[in-house]
Structures are given as C-alpha cells and as structure tokens.
Amino acid sequence: MQPSKDNPNGYWEDELIVDINEKLLHSLGYQWCSLTWLNLADLRQSKLYEVLRRKAVSYLQQLLAKNKKVSLKDPRMCILLPFWLEVFKELDADIKVVLVKRHAHSIAKSLLTRDQFDNEYASQLIYLHWAAVARFLPKTYPRILINYEEVRRDENGIRKSLMSFLDVESSVPSNLFEEKLEHHATSFNEASASGFTWQQDMLMDFPNANVDEYRIKSLATFYYALNAAYGRRNHRQHxxxxxxxxxxxxxxxxxxxxxxxxxxSILIGQLSDAIVLAVDHAASEDHRIARFGKHFYAPHLIKETEHDVIVVAVTGRKDELIHFLSGYTSQPITFAEECLF
Structure with a gap:
C-alpha cells in the first residue's frame, strides 16, 4: 500500500489481500472498523465467500511458486481469521504466525487522531480484533509474540529473535524504527481503563486468553448502536x-x-446512588447473582421495595417484560435500550 500522511514510509499490506478482505467485509454489510464478531458460519453467508476464497488461494499459490517464503500483513485478517484459515488449508506450505502486541491505549489514541473514534469505541474495536485471534488461531501453528514497546528499546534483539523464528536473513538497516513516527506511546505495565473488566483481562493475557463468545454476542445490541452512530458522518457521539x-x-x-x-454495568456506574434494588429473573430467594459490584435479587422483592421507576437493562422482549414486571409494580417501566436507537 502507498505511503500516507499518517505513515510517510509506507505500509506493508499487500493491496490484493486488502482488496479481498474489504470485499468480503462489504459483502456482509461491514467495513474494517465495524464492531462485529464473525465466525466461519457468519462469513460463509457472503455471496462472494467462495469466489474470494478461490482468488486468495490462487494468488498465494502464485506467490509461493515464485518465492520460498511469503509474508502477509493486514489487521483485517484478525477479524476474518476463520476465512484465512480455510485458505491456508489449501496451500502446500508451513504456516508461522507473528503476533504483534501493542498497548491498547496507544492504539486507541492513534485511532482517535486518525479516525476520530473516541476511546471507548476504539477499545471495543481493538478487543474484537485481539479476541478473534485468541479464539480462532490454531495452537498447532508456530507463533512468536512481539511486544511493540520492546522494539523501541531493543530493535536489534527483537529482530534477531524474529529472524531466528522465521529462519530468514535480513538486509534491512538496523535503525528502521523511527520514534518520531510513533505518535502515541504507553507503557505496557499500564492497564487499559476502557471496555469491560473481562475485556481488559483478555487484552492483558493476550494471546493466551480465554475468549467467551457468549459474552461477546451479548453485546450485539450495544455494537449495533455503536455501528449506527459511527456510520453517520454527522453523528460521531458515542x-x-x-x-x-x-x-x-x-x-x-x-x-x-x-x-x-x-x-x-454501564447503568450501575451512572446510577449507583439511585439504585435501591437490583433484580434479575434468574435470581431466586435462595440464590442472588453477584455482578458489577451489585447483588441481583429475585423479582418478588420489587413489591417490598419503595421505588419510583424500574429501569430495564435487558435488550429485546419488551412486551414480555412489561407484562412480567407489571405483576410487581404500578410504577413506570423504562427500557435503557431505547436510548441506543
């Protein structure tokens, strides 16, 4: 890819690989910055899936016929990893993976400067990319983890480790890393303050983290709203x-x-002093649910608790929940999800 104002030395992405990734995302209604979780079944919904898969296989076979070793780099490959794993199965080649880990806060600040994404949106985007790698990358693939912050301190040492892992020699000058082009630096010992706690834990433990797909899918409405907000040029408010x-x-x-x-969890942070009771349908008299620093009790306690309003933090099933909660209260029932659309 050609140089730009943000990266005057140019990029290492292969333009055809980027084009394949872009077309696959667009065919599903997404772009590189969409907040979405895509497994193989989701990707196969694309009408272009098979065409693009064959194109990718053919292109890589051509490259391998001319070169002993081929390297690929494109951040989109993270969220599209299930697609590329299917492509790699068709190749007569040994696959090695270089994982580059940079502090999430530094990436978020770069996205803020370049794309005007606020910190929370950028953090969710980063999480989805890293989570896809942690979840889908086969453990059978040899891998090496490079901490971006360590390159600044010991470029030659990192290069030697990388060359040994890949079994290659390099003629690149030793001063390739330019601090003036590193617009945002953060110590890797600093924890990220963005996203949910379980997301922060995953980022710290990457790439050896456990990824809970159910939790990610539970954010579907949240992500839908964020995508809608950031998809409008005149509506960037998070x-x-x-x-x-x-x-x-x-x-x-x-x-x-x-x-x-x-x-x-977000509402608790905003309404902590106002919440007189937290309830959940899954709780019972003998079992309360501890989450987000609160205990959620059985709904029957609503009748025993003085209150002005019930705020519902569950998405969907509005009519069903109104009917259910009306059996416990005559006070107003409001749904937080309505502010997302």
Missing part, C-alpha cells in the same frame, strides 16, 4: 454518552434495576 444522558433523568429517583446484563 452511545456511552447517550446512556449517560438517559441515566441523568433518573439520578434523583428511587430506581429498581432489572437485568444483570452488560448494559447494566
């Missing part, structure tokens, strides 16, 4: 701010929070 505005309406009320969902 959905987190919308939730904060929503919560402001209830900070002087006595609030019962329903639903121990990920959305509830």
């Amino acid at each position: 959905v987190i701010n919308e939730i904060k505005n929503f919560a402001d309406n209830y900070k002087t009320k006595k609030v019962i929070l329903y639903g121990a969902s990920e959305l509830a």
